[in-house]
Amino acid sequence: MLRGYESADGFSGVKPSDFAENGTNYRLCTMQGGDNIMRLEYNFSGTNNNGNVLSQKTSVAGGNDHTQTFTYDGVNRLASVNEVGGYAQTYGYD
Numbered sequence: 692m693l694r695g696y697e698s699a700d701g702f703s704g705v706k707p708s709d710f711a712e713n714g715t716n717y718r719l720c721t722m723q724g725g726d727n728i729m730r731l732e733y734n735f736s737g738t739n740n741n742g743n744v745l746s747q748k749t750s751v752a753g754g755n756d757h758t759q760t761f762t763y764d765g766v767n768r769l770a771s772v773n774e775v776g777g778y779a780q781t782y783g784y785d
Contacts, residue, residue, distance in 0.1 A: 728752050
């Protein structure tokens with residue numbers, strides 16, 4: 692089980708209470724002084740139990756949020772990645 696830690700400068704690592712499950716959305720945070728330093732959110736399909744990540748959001752204190760969405764082909768291979776703000780990549784397989 693993940694236990695977390697606290698360093699001499701007061702940085703708190705990941706603790707079990709920082710991990711929240713909300714249906715198919717999972718959040719993992721690192722905190723310092725009660726404020727989120729970084730937060731990662733992963734969103735999975737509620738109907739397909741295949742482990743594919745549909746989207747992820749990375750938030751950094753004082754910075755921009757980055758959200759990426761993913762699609763998969765009929766055999767669960769990554770087909771595309773899109774990021775808000777313009778990044779897009781498609782994948783093809785032989």
